[in-house]
Amino acid sequence: MIDLVTPPSLQDALHTGLQAVRAGNPVILIGGDRLPADVLLPAAAADPATIAWIVRHTSGLLCAPMPPGRARALRLPPMTADGESHQSVPAVTVDAAAGITTGISAADRTRTLRVLADPGAVPEDLVRPGHVIPLIAGGTGSGRAESAVGLLGLAGLPEVGVLAELVDARAELLDTPAAVSLAGTLGLRVIDRRALTPSCTDRCPTCRAALAMPRF
Secondary structure: OOOOOOHHHHHHHHHHHHHHHHOOOOEEEEOOOOOOOEEEEEHHHOOHHHHHHHHHHEOOOOEEEEOHHHHHHOOOOEOOOOOOOOOOEEEOOEEEOOOOOOOOOHHHHHHHHHHHHOOOOOHHHEEEEEEEEEEEOOOOOOOHHHHHHHHHHHOOOOOOEEEEEEEOOOOOEOOHHHHHHHHHHHOOOEEEHHHOOHHHHOOOHHHHHHOOOOOO
16 A cells, blocks of 8 residues: 655655646545545646546536635635635535536536636636535635645646545445555555645645746
């Protein structure tokens, strides 16, 4: 099994995982042996084939993690008014306003995700409700949305992703050992959320190179 516990392994996995993210490839994001694992893809790199693959290997419920500022710019309010600022909260679901049919197909959701990641997009480019769930990252913490947004930023990409929980053939959530095994079978990189600490990111060449790159 891949060693994801010692700091050197965390750092190496972060570096190689970020290279994969920067290249527009999906990666598997884990957070501990008993926690569910996610697949993460930069929304700007979404294409129908990859989105179809993600749907087949996950619950099919696609979230789009993003910073609070991005949600405000696109006028994506939280689904409920009782979310806390330090926690991620789902926003009103969306579809692209043009270029789609029903909104549920891989091609349609690809279009919506790319609109969400487009720095030039405006609120009118989206309709509500829809089939993609924007997930507004909290101000602190290392949850799913916060880690995804942080990784995309460290890769120097627009900080909007595609995030979905991995499941097995019985639609049961995959834990970390099963997710790592799947990654080995499919040739995907694994990033542990525990690597998102200054001690790891400060030593990561990909992280340092990305810090000065403009995003939104």
